[in-house]
Amino acid sequence: MRSESHQMFLSQFPIGFPDGSGWVLDTETGNATALKVGGETFHTASFAGWVDASGERQVAGWWVRFEGSEGSRVLTGSGLGRVSYPSGRVLDRIEEVPVPAHPPCWYPGPDPRILFATSAGALVQYSFDTAGTDGSCASSRLRPIRWLKPPEILRHPFVEYLVWLAHPGLRGRILASIRSEFPNSSSIARAPSRLWWLRLSRDGLSVQDAEPADDGTWRADREQGASLPALSMQPDGSALVAFLHIVSSGHANGLCIAPLEIDGARGTATIRLARARKLDDEICEVPPAFSPDGKSLYAVRRERGRAVAVRRYAIAAHPWDESFRDGGRHGDTDAGLVLDHVPSEIAFPKREKSPG
Numbered sequence: 001m002r003s004e005s006h007q008m009f010l011s012q013f014p015i016g017f018p019d020g021s022g023w024v025l026d027t028e029t030g031n032a033t034a035l036k037v038g039g040e041t042f043h044t045a046s047f048a049g050w051v052d053a054s055g056e057r058q059v060a061g062w063w064v065r066f067e068g069s070e071g072s073r074v075l076t077g078s079g080l081g082r083v084s085y086p087s088g089r090v091l092d093r094i095e096e097v098p099v100p101a102h103p104p105c106w107y108p109g110p111d112p113r114i115l116f117a118t119s120a121g122a123l124v125q126y127s128f129d130t131a132g133t134d135g136s137c138a139s140s141r142l143r144p145i146r147w148l149k150p151p152e153i154l155r156h157p158f159v160e161y162l163v164w165l166a167h168p169g170l171r172g173r174i175l176a177s178i179r180s181e182f183p184n185s186s187s188i189a190r191a192p193s194r195l196w197w198l199r200l201s202r203d204g205l206s207v208q209d210a211e212p213a214d215d216g217t218w219r220a221d222r223e224q225g226a227s228l229p230a231l232s233m234q235p236d237g238s239a240l241v242a243f244l245h246i247v248s249s250g251h252a253n254g255l256c257i258a259p260l261e262i263d264g265a266r267g268t269a270t271i272r273l274a275r276a277r278k279l280d281d282e283i284c285e286v287p288p289a290f291s292p293d294g295k296s297l298y299a300v301r302r303e304r305g306r307a308v309a310v311r312r313y314a315i316a317a318h319p320w321d322e323s324f325r326d327g328g329r330h331g332d333t334d335a336g337l338v339l340d341h342v343p344s345e346i347a348f349p350k351r352e353k354s355p356g
Contacts, residue, residue: 007085008289008298009035009045009059009103010310024085025310027291027298032310037088040065042081046103050110056084058091060106060114060128062099082112082128092128097142102161102228103287105174107204115145115204121158121179125204146206154180154210160193161228161287169239169262170269173197175213177227177243192225192246194218195271214258217273223247226273230297231260232290232315240315241271242288242297245278255280255288255299257315279313290315 010023010032022041025032035041045061052058063081066073079095104116112128123145150157158179177193195213200206218224225246232240239260244253258276262269280301288299297313 006292007047007057009042009047009061010286010300025289025298027289027296028293030312033086035059035083035085035088037083037090040077040081040090043078044100044103045081046105046114047085048106048112049108052084052110054084056087056089058112059083059085060092060112061103063093080126097126098122098124105162105164108164108166115162115164115174117159117161117176121160123159123162123207143205145200145204147210148201148206148208150207151210153212154178154196156180157210158191162198163229163231165231167233167262169264170197171199171267173199173269175229175231175241177229179225192218192222193227195226195229195241195243197269213269214271214273217276226256228285228287230288230290232294232297234294234315240290240294242290242299244283244285244288245276253283253285253302254278255283255297255313257297280311 006026006028008025008027010025022035022045023032024035041064042059043062043064045059048058048060050057060080060082063077063079064075065077067076068074077093077095078099079093080097080099081090081094082092083090098118098120100114100116101119102117104114107113107115107125113125114128115123115125117123125143125145127141127143129141147157160177160179163175174197176196176198178196179191179193197209197211197213198207199209201208212219214226218226226243227246229241229243232242234240239262240257241260242255242257245256246253256276256278259272260269261272279297280299282302284300284302286300288297290297295315297315299311299313301309301311
């Protein structure tokens with residue numbers, strides 16, 4: 001089980017690149033290149049795990065178009081978009097359809113089809129035309145995903161983000177971060193994110209089964225949550241999950257890793273939150289990404305509420321010896337380095353204070 005692709009899309013939101021473009025970080029080499037499509041870019045996007053007939057990868061997500069010069073840009077278009085990488089050739093621009101709140105996940109296989117959560121927490125799939133389309137059939141290609149019978153504990157599920165990787169031990173499961181209402185509460189915003197395994201029906205249009213993905217360590221805790229997960233196979237054959245640790249009271253996002261125990265005989269997969277380790281305390285709400293060999297993890301760090309650097313964290317050196325629940329770091333978990341191979345343009349600009 002490896003990352004679907006070794007490219008990580010870095011959006012201008014919330015990073016704020018001065019030229020309005022997005023950047024692509026190669027987690028295998030540590031190099032970054034700009035993804036420019038005229039005056040267009042992506043708000044959120046992800047890469048397909050396959051190469052198309054032209055030898056390129058495909059990128060899909062929330063496409064945006066701006067007009068005007070720096071400091072006076074105006075949003076003039078928004079919707080679903082798909083482009084080829086690295087050429088930047090536009091395959092689709094589809095307006096007036098729901099867009100992914102976070103990077104979408106691609107269905108396994110070579111078909112250009114994505115699954116994503118909207119800003120309203122609903123699950124939808126979109127099937128792109130293989131050759132590209134002008135969006136004239138968008139309504140027929142967009143399909144809502146129904147919940148057949150969500151568990152009682154998952155009342156009114158609000159899906160945030162999904163990760164879908166092909167691995168025999170996962171048996172088609174999708175890892176999702178989901179919020180739901182607390183018992184006797186009408187405010188879904190109060191519920192912390194939890195990690196769940198989802199299984200889709202054979203036609204892919206309904207959630208057939210949902211079960212907690214973790215060991216229950218935080219299940220009774222209304223303050224702690226986990227969101228925006230990433231999956232990787234480590235060099236020793238073990239599986240690992242990275243995620244953002246959410247503390248509701250302090251609105252803090254920490255970067256954590258935890259072992260994923262896969263029992264192929266029983267068909268179970270459990271994230272051991274009791275053995276989780278914290279790597280950083282201040283991380284932007286951008287999904288982290290593993291390198292293809294699983295030895296490094298990349299995330300966007302923030303200071304004083306602003307994105308400041310892409311950081312690389314060494315993973316192999318962190319044994320599973322203690323829990324981070326006391327709030328402290330253990331061992332050399334703060335050894336992440338600001339990427340030294342990233343072009344200077346990717347250094348996040350400091351916003352100038354307005355005069356007066």
